[in-house]
Amino acid sequence: MSLDDGLKSSNVSVQYTALKKLKNSIIGYEDVKLELVLTDLIPDLLNILAVGTEELQVESCVILASFASGNREVVSALLKYPVIPAVVRLFQPTAPNLHLPCLRVLCTLAKTNREFSVITQDSKLICTLSDILNYSSTPTLVVSYACSLICSLAFSKSSIRVLGGLAEPLTWQLHHLMRQYNKSSLSHIPLSVALLALAHIIPSQGAHSLLASRHHTSKPTGTIKNSLNGELFIDELLNLLRSDNAEIRLAAASLLASLQYYTTVPAQRDRLCNPLLPTLIPLLDESQNSVELFRVLAILCRDDIRLATLAVECDVIEKAAQVVFKADFRRWSNANVVAEALLLLAAIGLHQDSFRSIIIDKGVLKLVIKIMNLKVDRYHLMLRSDIKKVKVAACQVLRALSRSVNILRTSLTDVDIIDSIIDLLRQTPNKKINIDGVNSLANHESIGKSVKISSDQHEDDDEELDIKTSIMAAVCNLILDFSPLHTPIFEKGMIDLIIEDTYSSYSPLRLNSIWALTHAIYNIEAEQKVNILHKIGVRHLFELCYDQDIEIQEQALGFIRNFLCHHSLLHYLVDEVGADELFKLIEAKIKISKKHSYINILTSSIFILVHIATDEDHCNLIMQHQTILQMLVPLIVHSDPEVRTACVWLIINLTWTEVHGNAFKMQSLKSRAQVLVDLGFRRYLEERSRDLTLDVRERTKTALFQIDELMSL
């Protein structure tokens, strides 16, 4: 009987024998796998998964796992069939015997296929994983595979969001594993993989829960003998940093690095972070091939300049740079490690010039530009994702280095950099926001909805836009007026490319693009500002002010603020949409900022008014919008000094008297001052004349003086 007939047989024992035979013929034989995967064998296996007995299903999974561990051609052929949904369907809490075989298939495929994270959207999969983690009696091998799967799936925002739901059962499972490990009754593998899994998925709530709890974090169920004390849990993690096993030390450091990211208490951050570098840097000397090690170091260096300083003193820049220099850019064999090493350099370079200078002196910048320019040939299509990651990380290094006037003027002067950036921006086609049917500026909710829907639709494509997003972040710095590349950026037409990306469906790219434009109009001539405004369009700019992403709103308002800064250009903004629309926008932004304490939005909104008020003719426009003024009165005593400063400058500008003598004008100004007094500004300002912040105190004195002078007329 042929293999095919055996698999299709209605006799279970015949099928079982055929499966055994098939298994023995492919394990370890890549050529046989390729030959068989190209026949009609896989549908037979999937049929057995759907309707076979549990025994047959187990065997089929073992065979599929073997195919999944084959070379790229085998995997590619395998995935032409709906293998993943078939296995996920089988992976149920009610079928524990199938957990391990299913997990083996899923883990093997997930490690090589990023697109695989889509399975996190299957709620049954999450339920089964939760179930597995909920039992201390679950075999440790199953726990290991479950955690390994979680690690492999946790790389996109959407998958992490879903997997975050597993943080609590995983925390408890981890607690259980740590106790077993401490009793020396457990190997290091399940514990290290569980530590990594939690490090990669723990959501802020979960982290805060652990960080804040001195007692148990879960309600008693009557079945538990113990309770989870967050402080003791962290103590145990810290103890693991002294483990004999390097994998455990690194995994514990990963989780502690995640937790420190969420803590808001400096003493607690010190407690979590202080032992980490002494643990991690020796590991760097032992092995420079750990993706996780570089990433944890990058997180720590990014989040804390003290740790970045220590890392620099321990020669981490040299060690990371060596990994990049030794990279094989032909075969891309260690692309992931190279990407993480670059990311570590970027994280260190984020902070200060002395670090950036060391990075540049090591020759990293030249290599970064080279990486940005590398073309992906057809032989490397399978590695495209890895190569892309290296390019993204290289762009991040450029971005970090460009955060300095000194470096911009001394090291980032080569116009070829702009050509490389333009190439990268042109390589990736844009995906535009769907704003069909959204023509009315008044219809703000619709704008928001359309952006959101569009974002969700394209989330799976987001990775394609990561290079653009990263390079655009560097452009935000390179475009500033003091950068020697500022003029070439304008001359080479990059502004049009940036504007195009403000329409992207990918919000991080939209954010960086509008950020770049806000910087593009920093400290430039009025004519250039107007030119850019015309290109972006007032309507689109206003749409960005109502974007779903609060940081995009902030930058769009920053654009308006910068547009009006030092130049009386208000009419260019209001000609198209009308002054009322602008003031409606400002009112809405102040309102929402007051409600949610969006300090940067609030500050920019008020400074837009300050800049409008520098033109005497426009002051009356502000005075006509008393609702806004009423909202501003209590902000004079806002907790943020920048907000108070902005409010006081508005009053200074509204009551500024350029020349005495014109009786009519002075009476008009007096009336304006009276309105401000009636609204309560003077009373609040008097309180601020004792402000703890020197600048607010001093500017308040000026504002009060001007009001009183007008009132005494």
Next chain:
Amino acid sequence: MPGQGQARDLPNTTTTVTGSTKAVNFKSPHLKNAVYSNEENDGGSQENNDGNNESNEHESDNHLSDTTDDDLVSTSNPFHCISTFLDHPRRPPHGLGSFLRPGSRYIGTQQSGRCTHEVEVEIKTIDPAAAIVSGYLRIQGLTQDHEILTTYFEGEIVSEKYSFFTRHADWGASEKTDLSHWSRFAPFRANQAQMRLKSYVHKDYLSQDQVYMRWKERFFVPDSNITAVEGASYAGFYYICFNQVSGNISGFYYHQRSEKYQQLELSHLPDSGNFYAIEFR
């Protein structure tokens, strides 16, 4: 392994399904990130931000303080997505009051022997927390070949981070020259008894009328590769005293081989609160 319906031996975690997303009910003391998801859903709790400034002045240490823009950092796990890896935490620069901000300009003179040169200073960046500042210094008529010379300078602000004593051996200043220059500023003389002490730490500089700095020119602008211009040198550095109340800047240039006590006097160019939004990405 236990079958279906069997009691769990780890605490029963409560899962709630929202759309396709499951979230474990961790009891968070402060769900800071909710602001990011939907503007309309979690309002109402921040209204106290208006007012009561005095009590809020010391709020930064409060673990449970209100949500602010800075809290938007934690929308995803720190291991997530490298294209946004450097985005947070953000460190938005706030100026040093109204007079020392990116874009602030000063005009005045530098007295050099019998000559007086017009000087313009433009602040490019300032980081009050790191106590550093940078900008351009343009000087007119210093040499015949170059009517205007522009240099890029970096400044360190005397604070908890930088002492009154110059800690750069290559700048050529000694403790004696430090004190002789600082003493030329009247406000320094008023408090010099303690400020002259080596152990003195200049705390809370932001709240004081005078801000002391050292400005060191680094290179010429636009061409940073030019190392020497005949008749001009930036080998030394300036001792600076900035008055936060008036916006005036006084300074003395110091270099071992240059004429002593070349005086810099600058006034802030009024800008009516025209403050740009700028933040390195």
